[in-house]
Amino acid sequence: MRLLLLEDETDLAAILIKGLHESGFTVDHVTRLDAAEDALAVGSFDVAVLDRIVPDGDSIDLLKGRIAGFGCPVLLLTARDALQDKVDGLEAGADDYLLKPFHFDELLARLRALLRRPNTALGVRLVSGNLSFDTPTRTAEVGGSPLVLSRRELALLELLMRRMGRVVTKDVIESALYAFDDELGSNAIEVLVHRLRRKLVSAESSAAIHTLRGIGYMLDDAS
Incomplete structure (x- = not known):
């Protein structure tokens, strides 16, 4: 299973990449929104994990364009816990929303749930x-x-x-x-x-x- 990770926090990214590799994912890691957009344009991903706020912008801007370019499920990571922030992310096209800080096991469970949905790739x-x-x-x-x-x-x-x-x-x-x-x-x-x-x-x-x-x-x- 191939996963795109957009995360600019170095330590967190290293932990996530290690855990995802051990859980069977092939991970492409980027730290900027423009790099994520480029990766999605040329790569074929089963799922994407996107940090909400990165140095060059807001991942919601990328989500709004997903209809025109990519169709993999998206899990949005963010430290913003206001209800409106969650609503904005989901309405922009995210399939799930996970607040920082979080336990890796919860992230993994949410990814597996996304990939068990109809028309996605992960069975049991x-x-x-x-x-x-x-x-x-x-x-x-x-x-x-x-x-x-x-x-x-x-x-x-x-x-x-x-x-x-x-x-x-x-x-x-x-x-x-x-x-x-x-x-x-x-x-x-x-x-x-x-x-x-x-x-x-x-x-x-x-x-x-x-x-x-x-x-x-x-x-x-x-x-």
């Missing part, structure tokens, strides 16, 4: 044959036994399971799993797919990854 439990993936806990099992995967392997497995039986191109994988500033080797996707495939085979998963040379990858269940 993905199952294919004897392979299962629990999105809230970020755990995978084969035949009821834990499948130990890295954060990025889990992200790839989730992406492939959500598109079960359909081809997923390298470009789609790169966009979903890597942030703008991630350094990506020329064969990084191939290596990641190879590692995940090897672990699925070793665990005797009924679902297998197939390579369609020059096109992409597909997860299919043979059971």
